Structure formats: C-alpha cells, structure tokens
Amino acid sequence: MKKIIINTLFLFFAVVFLFGCSQKQIQPIVSFSPAQFDINKYQVKADNIIILFDASSSMSGNNFMVAKEFVNRMAQTLPEMGQNCSLISFGHSQKFSINSIEELLPLEKYSSKKLSNSVNKITFAGGTTPIFKAFDLVTSKPKITGQTALIIISDAKGMTSKVEISAQSLKEKYGSSICFYPVLTGDNEANAGFMQKIADIGKCGFSSNANELLTSNEMKSFVEQALITLNPDSDNDGVFNNQDECPNTLAGTKVKSNGCWAYQHILFDYNNSEIQSNHHVALNNIVEIYEQNSFINIIIEGHTDNIGSDKYNIKLSTKRANAVSDYLVDKGIPLNKITCAGYGFSRPAVSNDTKEGRSQNRRANFFLIKIFN
Template sequence: MKKTCLLVLLVTMTLAVLTGCAQLKSITFEKKHPEPLESFVPQDLSAKSLSVKYAPKIESFVIILDASASMETAYTGIVNKGHPKFDVAKDIISRMNKTLPEVDVNSALVTFGHGFFTPLKKTFIVYELTHHSRDLLENALNMAIYPKGSSPAGNAIADASNQLLTSVGQNAVIFVSDGENLIGTPLEKIKDLKELYGEKTCFYTIHVGNTPEGKEALRKLARSATCGFSVTADEIASSGNMANFVKKVFLTDIPKQDSDGDGVYDEDDECPDTPEGAIVDSRGCWVVKGIAFEYKKWDIKEEFESNLTNIVDVLEKNPDLQIRIEGHTDNIGSMKYNIDLSQKRALAVKDYLVEKGIHESRISTTGFGFKHPIAPNVTEEGRALNRRAEIVPIR
C-alpha cells in the first residue's frame, strides 16, 4: 500500500513538472513569423543638405508598449500585415528610433502585460529614464518579452508619470497599443498626468490594432490629454510620414544661416566673408570657377574668360575690395617646383584682371604648391581639382 502511494505521488509530481515546463516554454519562446519584417530606410534629418537643422523640443520621453495577450494576434493593416501586432508595434517604435537624429534627450521604456504567471496589474520598466541612444532603445525592444496576459494600461501610464519626475523640461509620452481591453483606469491616469505636469507633457498614441473600437479608445486617450494626438501604424510607416511624426513630437527646426549669401550655410562655410555675387565652390570659397589648369601649365585659355568675368564684375562693384589670388597644384613633382608653378598660376589670373581694368595694387598673389589639397591626389580627377586658383578677399 505504501509503495502504491509513493508511485502515485511520483507520477503526479512528474506530470506537474512536465506541465509546468510546457507552460513555461509556451511563454518564454517567441513565435516566429515565416516572413521577415519589411525593410525601412529612414529619412536623414541631420543631413547637411537640409535648409534647417533640428534641435530637441523635449527633454525626456517615455514609450509605453502594450505587451498583453491581444497583441499576439496577426495584424490586418497594411504595414507588416500578417505579423503579430506586438512585432508590428516594436517595428514602428524602431522606425521612429532610427529616424530620430542623435539629439540630447532622455528616454524610458515601459511595457504592460507579460503572461499568465504575472499579477493581473503587472507592468515592467524595461529601462528607467536615462540619456537616450538608438542602441539603448533597439536593444531594449529586442529583449521585450512576448505578449501575454491582461492590459493594465493605466498602471503603465502611472509608471511613465513617475519616470518623468526628474525631468524639468518638456516631455512626451508615446503609447503604442491595439487599444483593446485596457484596464487600470487609463483616462484617470492621464488626468493625473496632466494635473502633475500640465502643458509640459504631451501624450501621443499609436494604434497598432484591427478594430475601430481600439482605434477610438486610443484617440480618446490622446484627446483627454489636450496636448498630443493619435495616429495609426499605417499612417506613419513610410519614411516620409515617420519623419513628419518625429519632427512634430521631438524636434524644433532652426533655419540655417548664410551670412554672406553665397549659398553655403555658415556651419559649412570655410570662407565666410565672400563678397556678394562671387562664385564659390562647395566649401563656400571664392574660386576661379571653371578653370582647370593643365598638368605643368598656367596659361588662361579663352574658354575660361566667362568665368573670370565674374571676378571682374565683383571687383568693379566693390571698389574698396582688395584680393589675394592663391595658386595651388597637385602633388606630382617636388614642393619647390610646385610652389613656383602655383605662383605662376596666380600671376596668370592677376594679369588677366589687370588687363580688364582692375588696378594691380588691389591684387596680391601667392603660391602654395600642393600644401592645401581639396581632393585626394590619388586619382586624375582629384589632382585636376587641386590644380586651381582661389580668391581671398582682403577688407
């Protein structure tokens, strides 16, 4: 009898362990979708070609990610259709993260949901408010557990509010969810957020869901915050639309300055005092545009005269302006030889200007040889660019 009882007990314990392992496995291992997520190429909001540069308009932001059971179902929208909503949500956050320039802001990531073995109202602070970097958020998203359990959205909003207590500037809370079965009185928690921070904190929602009820629930949350707005994943999935979203939420634009009006912004202008009307290169430097001196030569050919006319016009319009003509060469030959050659190139330009009526007392010359290349001397194209003459205004 005793042996029978022991046998029954052993079988029962074994079944319990196996059942527990099976449940744990179903929670721990993510389900894999057969197709990869769509590729995404972000707009470069820090590109030098832009007419504005961007600065952060917020000090801190908190992302709230829905990791509840409803996010496990397939997304029926456009972007990444058929993938679990949770994967689509993480991808949208990743697109936002890749589009946001490297600016000085703080961030935190909060999730809610988390499975059968967690309390009903469980939230999780993936990382607390800290200086933001792309790698920080990307790594956190990759580590986010697979969705299970309930949707204590209100608790997550309260967590986000607490994370912002150390922030003294403007803030943003970005809530990413399908909007289904949200509990924890999220509307009340947004009310608490607004009472604590007022207009210092705006609330944005991104709907990654399949139901109009969920979409309306998120719109209602955003409206209740008075500062912020609601969008869907599909609306901001493209690189252009995501860039617009990032600019609205995170950035303020500062028009770039071009003090001398030469078409090159001050931050990139290596020659900031160019006179009006002068033809400049990509560096903002006044060059004898269009002249490509042949190898070991310094003569001014007829086809260059139209470009030299620009220099004459600028000098005639600025009678008090004096200039220095600087000659340059490629690196073929000795420095001594190239110093002499570059001086001859500078003198050739001076002689042309004097012939056109510019008094020689207004023009000085110097030759630098190959001391100041503007292109690599390893190719013929680069060497041709280095065989040049530049005009430096002397006021």
C-alpha cells in the same frame, strides 16, 4: 452514408473557414530597410523619448507583433544624437512578469541597440490594460528637463476615463514641454478615436496607426515629425545656423561651406587693371545681390603689390577699383550706389616678400553695406 458525406463536407468547409479567419488575423509585415539621416542636417526635437508599450492580453497575435516591430523599426531609423530614451511596458502575461508595470529601459542616453533589446524582452502578451498606471509612473518621477515625446503603443481596448485623467495630470506637470504621440495597433475606429483624445490632451503631437508606419518612408516621416527636425537656416543661404559663421547673409549671395561670401575680391595681373574673364562670376554675383537688395551700397577698394613708387601704385589701385565700378554700372547698378578708393600698397593682404604674396596683393576688395532709410 449520405449523412456521413454531408458531415464530412461540413467539417471540411468549417476548417477552411477557420483557417481563412486565422490568416486574416496574422498579416504579413512589409519588408523594411531603415532610412538613413545625415545628422549634420538635423537636430534633436525631443530631448527625451518615453515609450509606453501595451503588453496586455488584447494585444496577443498580430497586434503584439506589429507593436514590437514598430519599436524595432523606429530604433533602426532614429539616429543616436544624444537624446534620452525610456521604455515602460504594461499588462503582461504571468510568463513574462507578475507586475502590471515594468520599466524595461530606465531613462538614459538613447541607444538603438538597447531599445530593441528592451522591447524584445517582452515575449508574451497577457493581463489587463492598466495604461493609466504607466502615465502615473511617469508623472511620479522627478521632472526631467527639455522637450519630451511620449509615445503610447496600444490597441486601446479596455481603456477608460482613468487614462484621460492620468494623461491630463502628466500634461499639467510638464505643460508645453511634453507632446503625446499615440500609436494604435489594429483598425478599430472607436479605439482610434480614444487614441486621438489622448493626442488632443497633449495639445501637440499626433495620433497614428502602427500598420501605416512600418514602411521605410512612413517611419522616416514619423521620426522627422516627432523626434528630430531639420536644422534651421535662418538666412536661407544653404548653410545651417549651427555651421554658419556669417549669419544674416543677403539674398542672392553665393556662399562657401561656412556660410560666408564666396567672392570678396578679385585679382589682377602685374601692372594691369583689366578684369580677367574668370572673375566675371564674382562680379555678376554682386549684381545678383544688388537686384534682390537694392538698399545696399557697394564699396570697392583697389590694391597693389609693393613694386614701384607709392604715387604710381595709388594711381594703379584706383584704376583697378574704377574698372570694377565700370563693370557693375554696365550691368545696371547705379553709379551713386558705388564708392571707389585706391590704397596702393599701403594695405597688403599678405607679405610682399614672395612672388605668390605679391600676386595676392594685386586685388580689388568688395564690401556690401546695408543702408536703410
């Protein structure tokens, strides 16, 4: 009886132990809400995205689930911006395919839905790990134009020097126009080292661990680093180059949404040269610009509407230009940096035929001239 009890206890603890081990193998995957990108602020970094997906037997269980989830979450995060995408799987259970290589998604215009549908077709893992054949398939195809990101998702088990040779051949074909992004499933250090070797062969790109990329923030970071990039703003005026109608803006310049200076003139009341307080912000911006760009000269042009004589309006327009000059000098801009001129009503901005038109012509225009010694 005692022996039966001992055997029963042994069996009980053995089951508990095995159950605990199985629990360690299947880890819960963190919840996910895809990050959203404002595509007006980004441009494509990778014109072509080629994904090599390991569906071999060593990927069974948690690794297989994580690998598929990585692709699905990347598809949910990566915006559709006209880039191309392809998915090639290798390995395979006989239940899924009798072929060791399958091009599940030929290179075509990227669609989030199509990418997810393609990876979700792989329902079983099995077979060996002929990843070198996947590299060779990409190498054998006609050369594609633009920048290419090659994403390799694998546990790296069973990989040999054949993989390095095939990766090198692909790199030699494409040179600097292709970058390798190995993504490891699992936490084997030796396999992580092998994936790093693949990244090093690419000479650009980087190696990652899939488990660390499943959160919203980390997936967003991966997409930003590997696949898209912020639009450049060469003059740092807050307007991206592709939307900037006035490039090479001077530092300190307050600009409109099109990248052009927000303050190019101020208006005056009828028959008046006094600067209204609501125009101080425009003139203060000239001061800000000068303080950061002391090499500039400032031209101020005074103008009037067409009421009154030419002689009177020349005098009034000159007073308006001088009023602006006096304001700027009081703020610290040297007088020798300023040139004033009054043009009367000879250069209307709009027609003087209406009251509104005449109010727009009672103005002083500013021009900032870059002077380099």
